[in-house]
Amino acid sequence: MIKGHGDDIYDFPDIRINFSSNVIPSGLNSALKEYLCLQMKCIERYPEPLGESLASRIEDVKQLPVGSAMVTNGAVEAFYLIAELFQGRKSLIFYPSFSEYEDACRKSNHKIESLHHTKFEETDYSETDLVWICNPNNPDGRIYDKEKLLIQIVANPSVIFVVDEAYSDFLNTDISLETCLTGYKNLIIVKSLTKNFAIPGLRLGYLLANPFIIDRLQKQVMPWRINALALEAGRFCFSNLNLDKTEISKHIKESLRLQNEIKGIDGFNVVASLTTFFLVETPVLAADLKEQLAxxxxxxxxxxSNFKGLSDSCFRISVQSHEENNQLIEVLKEWS
Known part of the structure; x- marks a missing residue:
């Protein structure tokens, strides 16, 4: 998705408040910022070719077998690598969801089938090679039940289930399949460090899978894809995973308040979400409203509106500070 994604703040010269990006609302952690400032000398030398020590650190923290983790240039690179590994296969994508799954599959000549998310439990997967799931889902915050996911993974051992958990930290409940990974050879979990540590510009993610799959993926990539500063950020993140946990509940509570306030404004309908972002439907074109507000x-x-299955009146909000959310509420009331 080269065009039409969130956080396109560079297209607008005077943005004060950015509700378009799903990173943690509190922004860059001050301790991480201080740490990275002290590590700047690392950019004077080449990074590890594959980010090996960070991958090893991830495996230790997650208590996974050696060779179960792979560091990626953001979660998006993981999607393209997976699609390339299974080039020409048949992929099933439930919509609405992140369009990069489809873009990655199309680039690697997959046969793509799209189904509405309500069909997840009743679908026959026997003719499918890969299933792509976002949990919680972008853009609507929908949650796939952990047990129901495992039922399908167990029932379809020849199907690779790619589960994108980029936003799994933005919930008050644990929905991650990480602890189930070693029991299922047909499960690939994609994670992001850019969302919960607010470092999307560094492009840092990782994937977890059976070591056989990781080994095959590693053979596809070029060396030094992950820059040295990003690797340092990763080392910090995996030494401070609980640093921002206390913030999440506060942001979710604020998200629920904001959803309720917008729902009460004439002409706006909110798709309920238990995470920090949610969908809103308006009686006008979302593109026009975006331009006017910007x-x-x-x-x-x-x-x-460019998410498959959504109308051109849908926009997504990612909660910000209490004061900034109040400004949005007032603007939408005036507009209404």
Whole structure:
């Protein structure tokens, strides 16, 4: 998705408040910022070719077998690598969801089938090679039940289930399949460090899978894809995984308040979400509302009309501070 994604703040010169990006609302952690400033000398030398020591650190923290983790240039690189590994296969994608799954599959000549998410439990997967799941789902925050996911993974051992857990930290409940990984050879979990540590510009993610799959993926990639500063950020993150946990509940509570406030404004309908982002439907074109809010108010929202299955009146909001959320509420009330 080269065009039409969130956080396109560079297209608008005077944005004051950015509701379009799903990173943690509290922004860059001050301790991480201080740490990275002290590590700047690392950019004077080449990084590890594959980020090996960070992958090893991830395996230790997650208590996974050696060779179960692979560091990636953001979660998006993981999707393209997986699609390339299974080039020409048949992929099933439930919509609405992140369009990069489809883009990656199309690039690697997959036969793509799209189904509405309500079909997940009743679908026959016997003719499918890969299933792509986002949990919690982008853009609507929908949650796939952990046990129901495992039922399908167990029942379809010849199907690879790619589960994108980029936003799994943005919930008050644990829905991750990480602890189940070693029991299932047909499970690939994709994770992101850019969302919960607010470092999307560093492009840092990782995937977890059976060592046989990891080995095959490693053979596809070029060396030095992960820059030295990103690797240092990863080392910090995996030494401070609980650093921002206390913030999450606060942001979720604020998200629920914001959803309720917008739902009460004439002409707006909110798709309920238990995480820090959610969908809103309006009676006008989301693209027009986005342009107006950006140029007149310095407020950026995510036009969600390019997600398969959504209308051109849908936009996505990622909660910000209490004060900034109140500004959005007032602007939408005036607009309404």
């Amino acid at each position: 140029h007149d108010c310095g407020i950026l929202i995510r036009d969600a």
